[in-house]
Amino acid sequence: MPEALKAPLTVEFPFTRSLSPVQSAFLTGLRERIVLGVRTADGRTLVPPVEYDPVTAEEIRDLVEVAPTGTVTTWAWNHAPRRDQPLDTPFAWALVRLDGADTALLHALDAPGPDAVHTGMRVRVRWAEERTGAITDIACFEPYDSSPNETEPADHTGEFENPVTGIVAPARLDYTYSPGRAQTAYINALAEQRNVGERCPSCRKVYVPPRGACPTCGVATSEQVEVGPHGTVTTFCIVNIKAKNLDIEVPYVYAHIALDGAGLALHGRIGGIPYDQVRMGLRVEPVWTRGARYPDHYRPTGEPDADYDTYRELL
Ligand SMILES: [Zn+2]
Known part of the structure; x- marks a missing residue:
């Protein structure tokens, strides 16, 4: 039995999306160094904001401004940042509950090492120098020695000049693909310009390319058939x-x-x-x-x- 093949596979595409009024206000706010959330009917403040109440499904439009300081609620250390991640040196992915908010926002936290990060630590937003109306307008969070700011979030109209109405979010998946035993045999035969499938022992159907099992009968296939x-x-x-x-x-x-x-x-x-x-x-x-x-x-x-x-x- 030859060893199963494997190869690197990259799936990459720009994802273009339009923004709802709430998302538009949130991202435009970041451009202006303002973090906006939404207030639900029962008085909770959600940051990042959502358009519908996750409990009642009611539409939410009440925008509020929260502080750029907050508390880490949980985190994980990223030893080896990958291409296009927020920082190119090792950093923490952290959930940060901004002062005034009831939910936490996921972002990068710049810290010298995992020993410098803990749940409950105080942090603040580090703004990107160039801001375009995107989540990356927050360059990252950074440690900030302070007490939680207990003031109530202030109402905000969410209205700005030249609001951001759409974003392009590049998506990229890098992984190693292994086609498995059956397709490895198929691909190896293709290298000799032959098409070799596998026959189901139960229904006798010949699968090309073979997947190693018959999805109709639920049994493994192994008999090779050239087609x-x-x-x-x-x-x-x-x-x-x-x-x-x-x-x-x-x-x-x-x-x-x-x-x-x-x-x-x-x-x-x-x-x-x-x-x-x-x-x-x-x-x-x-x-x-x-x-x-x-x-x-x-x-x-x-x-x-x-x-x-x-x-x-x-x-
Ligand atoms: Zn079958």
């Missing part, structure tokens, strides 16, 4: 939007292709035929580029179209 290389387009879509980092001219066709002998369709791009001539039942074969571990695309074989009844169960 293809020819297949049939079962269904398809025409792609009109050019993807970033993908050097393919639009429009092009992306299709579900049932390889001969397979019990379900896999995905692939169709080439070698005008996009508007691709059809259900079209017979195709894989086209490999040198050194590739998977087909670049599929092209027509020239065979007559497959009869609908031969693939109707594979749609």
Whole structure:
């Protein structure tokens, strides 16, 4: 049994969101060095603010200003900051209950080491020098020797010049992906330009790519079956939007292709035929580029179209 493959995988995208009046006031307030929360009907002050009462689900619009000082309610030490985290030296992730608030805000706390951090310690906001209306306008929290400020939070209209109405939040996930035993065998066979699936011992369906188990019968699969290389387009879509980092001219066709002998369709791009001539039942074969571990695309074989009844169960 060859060792299971693994490889680094990064999923990264900019997430653009519009802001509700409450979130808009909160982030615009940060730009102006003001921390706003909301007051619920039963008199609690929530920071960061939310638009709906987490208990009654009632809409909340009563904004209040809280102090930029607070108390750490709990924390964890971050030994090795990652790319784009608030600080590039080790720091604490802390929940900070700002004076006047009843809930805590998660942010970075700049401290020389974990021995310098404890629950109950007093901290204050360190503002970023350049502020744009984002949570990063709070650069971090820093230790601040003081007594809790017991004054009631003051009402605030939440109105500012040029309010922030939307933000772009970059999202990035870095992880190590392992495809497991069945897909490792599949990927290794692909390197030899062969499609190898696995047959369910119970329903006899052949899974390509194999997942190691039949989701219908709930049993492990192990019998390897070579399928293809020819297949049939079962269904398809025409792609009109050019993807970033993908050097393919639009429009092009992306299709579900049932390889001969397979019990379900896999995905692939169709080439070698005008996009508007691709059809259900079209017979195709894989086209490999040198050194590739998977087909670049599929092209027509020239065979007559497959009869609908031969693939109707594979749609
Ligand atoms: Zn099965």
